[in-house]
Amino acid sequence: MVTRRGVLAAAAATTAACTTETTGGQDFDPSSWASVKAQFPHDRDSANFAAFVFASHLPPVKQAIERYAASLDRDPTGFLASDEDRLDREVATKAGDYLKADPGSIAFTDSTTAGLGLMYSGLRLGSGDEILTTEHDFYATHESLRLLAARTGCTVKKVRLYGDKPTEDAILSAFSAALSPKVAVVALTWVHSGTGVRLPIAAMADLVRERTQALVCLDAVHGFGARRERPQDLKVDFFVSGGHKWLFGPRGTGLVWGSPKGWERYTPVVPSFSRAAIGAWISGRAPSGSPGELASPGGYHTFENRWALAAAFDLHKRIGADRIADRTEQLATKLKQGIKDHVRLVTPESPALSAGLVCCEVEGVPPAAAVAQLRANGIVASVTPYATTLVRFGTSVATDESDVDRAIAAVKDL
Numbered sequence: 001m002v003t004r005r006g007v008l009a010a011a012a013a014t015t016a017a018c019t020t021e022t023t024g025g026q027d028f029d030p031s032s033w034a035s036v037k038a039q040f041p042h043d044r045d046s047a048n049f050a051a052f053v054f055a056s057h058l059p060p061v062k063q064a065i066e067r068y069a070a071s072l073d074r075d076p077t078g079f080l081a082s083d084e085d086r087l088d089r090e091v092a093t094k095a096g097d098y099l100k101a102d103p104g105s106i107a108f109t110d111s112t113t114a115g116l117g118l119m120y121s122g123l124r125l126g127s128g129d130e131i132l133t134t135e136h137d138f139y140a141t142h143e144s145l146r147l148l149a150a151r152t153g154c155t156v157k158k159v160r161l162y163g164d165k166p167t168e169d170a171i172l173s174a175f176s177a178a179l180s181p182k183v184a185v186v187a188l189t190w191v192h193s194g195t196g197v198r199l200p201i202a203a204m205a206d207l208v209r210e211r212t213q214a215l216v217c218l219d220a221v222h223g224f225g226a227r228r229e230r231p232q233d234l235k236v237d238f239f240v241s242g243g244h245k246w247l248f249g250p251r252g253t254g255l256v257w258g259s260p261k262g263w264e265r266y267t268p269v270v271p272s273f274s275r276a277a278i279g280a281w282i283s284g285r286a287p288s289g290s291p292g293e294l295a296s297p298g299g300y301h302t303f304e305n306r307w308a309l310a311a312a313f314d315l316h317k318r319i320g321a322d323r324i325a326d327r328t329e330q331l332a333t334k335l336k337q338g339i340k341d342h343v344r345l346v347t348p349e350s351p352a353l354s355a356g357l358v359c360c361e362v363e364g365v366p367p368a369a370a371v372a373q374l375r376a377n378g379i380v381a382s383v384t385p386y387a388t389t390l391v392r393f394g395t396s397v398a399t400d401e402s403d404v405d406r407a408i409a410a411v412k413d414l
């Protein structure tokens with residue numbers, strides 16, 4: 001017989017199960033790197049140095065997605081009516097907590113690429129404006145800017161910041177030489193996925209402020225979840241990232257943080273689905289709401305993945321964002337030291353100019369062949385998707401010291 005007490009006991013048990021699930025399971029010890037690594041559902045025979053490319057769903061993220069999907073499946077419109085606003089707010093609050101920013105200054109997207117396309121499309125620019133970017137940026141930035149120039153008539157200039165031996169001074173002086181008062185937007189990438197070089201963004205932003213009125217816009221994806229710095233430390237106006245790389249959040253998630261100055265120069269591109277925006281439309285008013293809310297593309301979407309971002313932020317916080325950043329850096333340094341005499345190391349050895357990416361070239365072995373051979377030896381790496389290809393590793397909390405030792409040995413065997 002179903003009794004009220006029975007129903008309450010079942011509800012309490014479900015709540016307890018959810019609590020342990022969202023924190024990574026009963027055996028999960030966030031202070032232990034072995035326990036953190038064990039959360040990754042990767043193939044146990046391999047050492048995965050490509051985990052950052054596209055995240056596997058860790059148990060708390062997977063369970064959150066499944067929970068929300070089940071609620072939506074049971075009653076899509078009912079669950080949205082009762083919980084959508086609360087869950088949207090929860091994700092924005094956790095993202096704000098992580099970024100040390102106002103939750104209302106964050107828009108949510110499906111990827112870094114979608115965020116960059118959206119952000120650059122919405123900037124108010126004219127035909128006399130110049131955009132300064134670099135030769136080292138990824139396709140997503142270059143293509144967003146090419147399309148922006150086609151629509152607005154603005155010009156895009158690409159500067160080369162470094163060659164074989166990047167130094168901070170050389171980067172800053174090449175950048176400074178390319179800056180002019182005509183520049184309205186500076187489009188940069190924090191950590192270059194083609195070389196592993198991490199730019200001195202705050203110092204570059206200082207130069208921009210001294211010399212121009214330009215906005216500093218950043219593809220932050222290879223630092224987000226892997227570095228200690230937050231948008232304010234970097235002094236940027238826009239900070240764009242996917243949630244499915246170094247944060248190891250749900251696949252198909254991303255965000256755009258903007259400064260007040262950034263959002264002031266921005267017009268939303270896709271209609272927001274916020275209650276305030278739709279309510280304003282119904283009553284014939286202009287929409288009001290936070291810039292992040294109004295810039296978040298509307299439409300029904302994979303709510304379960306978006307909401308499960310909160311679980312990824314929670315997990316990151318439990319492990320410790322600074323500990324993760326330090327661990328990522330230590331493992332990258334160990335890998336670089338171990339392989340540098342056997343390859344042409346393209347990523348700087350210094351942590352001051354790098355993050356968790358390690359790019360290199362193996363003499364006489366094409367990168368695709370090297371990556372295939374590494375995979376055959378249980379080391380998962382990737383090839384850089386650029387005109388010049390390199391072998392690329394990402395040391396993350398999905399790897400440990402013994403994985404790095406295995407990778408070093410496998411590289412020596414190439």
Ligand SMILES: Cc1ncc(COP(=O)(O)O)c(C=O)c1O
Pocket residue numbers: 110111112113114138140189191192193219221222241242243244254
């Ligand atoms: C620098 C950089 N930006 C953006 C992306 C694309 O990220 P997303 O899948 O989140 O669009 C990549 C690689 O996938 C990248 O290396």
